[in-house]
Amino acid sequence: MTPRFDAISLIVSDMAASVAFYRRLGLDFPEDSGSAPHAEAELPGGLRLLLDTEDSVRGFHPGWEPPTGSRHSLALLCDDAAEVDRVYEELVGAGHHGELKPWDAFWGQRYAVLHDPDGHGIDLFAPLSGPAAE
CATH class of the missing domain: 3.10.180.10 (2,3-Dihydroxybiphenyl 1,2-Dioxygenase, domain 1)
Incomplete structure (x- = not known):
């Protein structure tokens, strides 16, 4: 099997603020997403946008630190x-x-x-x- 592109994942510091922002852009997150550690919205073509809080990432990657700068x-x-x-x-x-x-x-x-x-x-x-x- 060959890996296939399935989702875009973003790490966020404030889930409620991020969900509200992306909803304003038309993405459909489930109702309780603002208080969840992980949220997903389906994108056109079957891709997904995944949001995970910094705390949830540190739960499985204790040494994780937010990157500085952005290239995407x-x-x-x-x-x-x-x-x-x-x-x-x-x-x-x-x-x-x-x-x-x-x-x-x-x-x-x-x-x-x-x-x-x-x-x-x-x-x-x-x-x-x-x-x-x-």
Whole structure:
């Protein structure tokens, strides 16, 4: 058997804040996820987003320490440029860090970057010509 890509796993410091953030982006976490040490939401195509608290990770990896810096981000396709702007403003207005305000990128997308409660990068993008569904 060959390993297959199944999930994206993020370690979070505050499960309730992280679940609330990702719900605002349209992910469907079970009702009691905000108080759980582990939560999962199904993504399009059958992948999953897994959230685990720092304490739950230390339960099986006692020496674990949060990394410094980040080299990854989650990229979310929006329906159009207006949705990129709306979602960015909504989340920044709710107190989340806006890293890069929406702009028309030279590669043909409306593009913005913000951070989730733990500093994970969230890229919002949409093609500049027509809806994303085309």
